[in-house]
């Protein structure tokens with residue numbers, strides 16, 4: 448099979464990346480394996496995915512992604528007031544504390560304590576990067592055609608290391 452020459456839909460992209468927000472590195476593949484995803488399936492945030500078309504192996508690029516194309520805007524509806532009495536004693540009721548709670552169907556939800564009042568605690572269910580401009584530095588490490596099964600599933604199947 449011919450090596451694909453540039454990023455197109457239906458290809459497995461291996462990509463090194465560093466994500467910087469407000470001047471601080473919040474995530475990076477440095478010292479790890481590159482991330483892998485199937486281009487065109489929404490495995491990564493849309494504002495980044497669409498900037499990758501046409502890149503070739505070894506290419507690097509800086510991409511700025513607005514909040515709307517990243518993790519969304521901060522939503523007022525994602526703040527919820529909860530009575531203090533509903534928190535187990537071992538949870539520190541301090542702004543910034545990360546919590547995992549369950550919704551009515553038992554699905555885990557992640558929240559942070561936004562503020563603490565006399566009777567209630569205000570939880571913030573926004574994604575931690577909601578409302579943030581994202582700055583990615585990316586480099587294409589490898590490209591290959593996705594298998595039929597990967598295209599069907601819409602994600603990469605790890606094949607182990609080939610040398």
Ligand code: ZN
Pocket residue numbers: 600602604
């Ligand atoms: Zn699968």
